[in-house]
Amino acid sequence: MTPDGSLPPVRQILVVDDDTSLREHVAKYLSDHGYQVHAAADGKTMEAVLAEAPIDLIILDVMMPGEDGLSICRRLAEDGGPAIIMVSAMGEEIDRILGLELGADDYLPKPCSPRELLARVRAVMRRREEARNGGPRRGKAYHFLGFVLDTLRRQLRSPNGATILLTAGEYSLLSAFLEQPQRILSRDQLLEAARGSDTEVFDRAVDVQISRLRRKLHACTDQEIIKTYRGAGYLLDAKVTRP
Template sequence: MVPNHVVQPVRHVLVVDDDANLREQIAGYLQEHGFALHEAGDAASMEAVLAQESIDLIVLDLMLPGEDGLSICRRLAGSGGPAILMMSAMAAEVDRVLGLELGADDYLPKPCSPRELLARVRAIIRRVDEARAGAPGPAKGYQFLGFTVSPQRRQVRAPNGTTILLTAGEFSLLKALLDQPERILSREDLIEQSGAGEGDVAGRAIDVQISRLRRKLHAYVDEEIIRTIRGAGYMFDARVSRI
């Protein structure tokens, strides 16, 4: 007998770049590896695609005519919409950090190898899937300091009932911390457990996303929830109940 296999849904990726040749190259390569591809050359074209298609991830160029990539990222990141992989020929660290600060799930300098782009896209999609499914871990939810976290819905509710919007990367990090509260986790631990990828950029992305996560949680409580342990990593310093 041929074993039954779980059929994975086709993931829809939108490439937003004003360089038509590069856009077609990226779209063609990702399409060869099983993704459904859509293209846009600017913000207006992107919005038209988003209105018609259910997009899982946007590969977003920083420099665009009209509204630039940073502005688009800032606008979309808090909406609970598609994950964002930002790309730019501007390789300065400040540009990478700014993109991550504004809500991008990852940042990739141009030019890059198609294989690295594919790996980053797959890693982000995997993080989104795990966050939505609440995997790994049997907990249906978590509670701490009045917050309620639902991995299945990828939802965080503040003590006052407000829904806190997190990016896929932020939610994966929060879940990794919630699974091991009051334990020091190194950047390498968090990279492995959240599926953030590898290398210096991933390590820097962890720092930036932890900073964003802190700000979003601390908007509702005064306690220091995520502590930085100098030279060691981070610790979730609150009592966590599984529900």
């Protein structure tokens, strides 16, 4: 309910992909989960939909006929357009980093599960809403051991300034650690802080994602940043500042 007692507006999503089967499958899945979904096969059709509907988020394929997704992403981000989740069969890390640096809110490789896509949609929508309302996470930056996590752009920079690509799960877990540094957090606490009620995540998934996050951090420093306390949980062993 909104403050005046009315129902909140249904969020509108635009799926832009030249693969008809995939486009229709994604559209149906998101529709079944409460979103109003539009579809377009290319940039020209996308523009026609944007002119007619108040789109909140675009799921944008990279490789399309005519204007490609990266070009579209750059243009829409410069104009302050809807949130963007890019999807692509290209698996190179440089392509994903480029998409995020051009203004995409998130990036998923193909093939991706509809459930994972739904979780990303919900997370991006939530962050946009918090930013519009001036929420506590707006524009926050965490500094630790030379690393900087920019929560507005959802980017982690290494001590030498390079961008470290994080999955949505890794980003959420790191954010949870940085909110409570030098404190042991159990799996349940991490799940509560990192995922909330958006997805069903088994305990083991936390171990896997923390292992991946550790590897990415350790590639930039010799210090053991995330420590394991058997039977208790995990701890971020670093001083964190928020200038």
